[in-house]
Amino acid sequence: MREKAIVFEVNERQHCTTIPSHRTLLEVLRALGYVDVKCGCEKGDCGACAVLVDGEAIDSCLTLAWTVEGRAITTVAGLGNSNNPHPLQAAFARNGAIQCGFCTPGVIIASESLLRKTPNPSDDEIRFALSGNLCRCTGYTKIFEAVREMVLTRSGGVLR
Amino acid sequence: MFAEFDLEMPNSLDEAVLALARSDGIETLTLAGGSSLMVDIRARRVVPERLISLARINELRRIEILGPRITIGSRTTVSDILRSNQVAEHGAALAASAEVFAGQMVRNVATVAGNIACGSPAADLVPPLLSLDADVVLTNASGFRTVPLADYFTGFKQDVRRPDELITAISWDVPGAKCANRFYKLARRKGDAITVTGVAVTLGAANGVCTKARVALGAVAPIVMRARAAEAMLEGSTLTVELIEEASLKAAEECQPIDDIRASADYRRHAVHMLTRRLVAGAWADLHLATEVS
Structure with missing residues (x-):
């Protein structure tokens, strides 16, 4: 085990912090106070710990912190907050896509990762993008409808 | 929570194989996407003292066609495969397996070589590659050798890769029109x-x-x-x-x-x-x- 100072950005804020070589990004983010990133299965099954690294969703539980040195991380709180919600966050609230809320940060991150690459996804593309997020409350239907509604609103109601 | 281990972050393939060569009896493993290895470490199925991360070696992340061969760099991710028209055209089964591979976040990091190296009989990318008669390129500090994927595995989670070798590429002959x-x-x-x-x-x-x-x-x-x-x-x-x-x-x-x-x-x-x-x-x-x- 070694320690070194790692510089990276979280939600547009620079961090320089000393991290041991075996520490995961999930552990580091939560220790820094980004507790909107949830610790679920720690196996890459549930997606609760998903964050964007340079715009692409990854499971932070499977990622060693040293490997994201110099990169830009976005957690769900970096997308928006209750005063100024991201359109996805607003759509989730409107559609009742949140029950206990534990999976929600990861689901929104996975959705945002999809929409950055595919602004007007098909229904199948939405389902495929969310295949790595487990939700035990909603049965997924309302989550799917929330993402779909946001896509429809943004594309002016054009269905693919 | 984790066992403690050292981590090296080589910037090139040359640096990576040199790091593998000087293991000095230290239990060393190669880390690519981490979607399998990190889970194994957490479950203590493997207890490495040192990991060598391929995260910075972008030369291993490529898909190219040279003459009759299609070559996929070992750090190419499952998502890269899904985005590749070349794989869709010349490896339909591989593209199909990527479509049913784990979830988005895992597909964004899991690599072709990692799926082979993990040695699981349930590895989704391996049956398609085997059906395409793919070869595995193994590289160490003194050179490389090519092993047919059909000869790569020797038993459950066992293979012919030596501790100082890295999977660097997977390649196969582009199937012609008379091939399905x-x-x-x-x-x-x-x-x-x-x-x-x-x-x-x-x-x-x-x-x-x-x-x-x-x-x-x-x-x-x-x-x-x-x-x-x-x-x-x-x-x-x-x-x-x-x-x-x-x-x-x-x-x-x-x-x-x-x-x-x-x-x-x-x-x-x-x-x-x-x-x-x-x-x-x-x-x-x-x-x-x-x-x-x-």
């Missing part, structure tokens, strides 16, 4: 599920005769295996419903499945029979369609 390549993964769900049985089939044909048959079976033996007796029954013949049925039964005979939490051995054998029959018939139909079009 199909894959099906049987699992509880399409996404985020471990394979119960995976089957990949490649067929080649000339003048109405099957000139080449590959039947690769996943999750029904200690390693991803080829159903060689079934392949031999198909090669050299004009495929009929009866012959396809016989060969599929032979494939089910050849496999060595086990009972586990996901399925019984009997069910897996039945799945091999049904999936082989369906995929061979489908691939044979693909070939005839290609003939009619051309």
Whole structure:
């Protein structure tokens, strides 16, 4: 085990912090106070710990912190907050896509990762993008409808 | 929570193989996407003292066609495969397996080489690659060697890779128009599920005769295996419903499945029979369609 100072950005804020070589990004983010990133299965099954690294969703539980040195991380709180919600966050609230809320940060991150690459996804593309997020409350239907509604609103109601 | 280990972050392939060469008796493992290795470390199935991360080695993340060969760099991710028109065209079964691979976040990091190196008989990308007669390129500080994927695995989670070697590429001959390549993964769900049985089939044909048959079976033996007796029954013949049925039964005979939490051995054998029959018939139909079009 070694320690070194790692510089990276979280939600547009620079961090320089000393991290041991075996520490995961999930552990580091939560220790820094980004507790909107949830610790679920720690196996890459549930997606609760998903964050964007340079715009692409990854499971932070499977990622060693040293490997994201110099990169830009976005957690769900970096997308928006209750005063100024991201359109996805607003759509989730409107559609009742949140029950206990534990999976929600990861689901929104996975959705945002999809929409950055595919602004007007098909229904199948939405389902495929969310295949790595487990939700035990909603049965997924309302989550799917929330993402779909946001896509429809943004594309002016054009269905693919 | 984790066992403690050191981490090296080489900036190039040369640096990486040098780091592997000087292990000095330290238990060293290569880390690519981490979707398998990190889980194994957390479960203490492996206890490395040092990891060598390939995260910075972008030269290993590429898909290219040179003459008759398509080559995929070892750090190419499952998402990269899904975005590749070249793989869609020249490795239809591989593209199909990427479509049923884990979930988005894992697909964004999991690599082709990692899926091979983890040695799981349920590794989704391996049956397609085996059906394409893919080769694995192994590189160390003094050079590289090429091993057919068919000879790569020696037993459950065991392979021919030496501790100082890194998988650097996977390549195969671009299949021609007279070749069809199909894959099906049987699992509880399409996404985020471990394979119960995976089957990949490649067929080649000339003048109405099957000139080449590959039947690769996943999750029904200690390693991803080829159903060689079934392949031999198909090669050299004009495929009929009866012959396809016989060969599929032979494939089910050849496999060595086990009972586990996901399925019984009997069910897996039945799945091999049904999936082989369906995929061979489908691939044979693909070939005839290609003939009619051309």
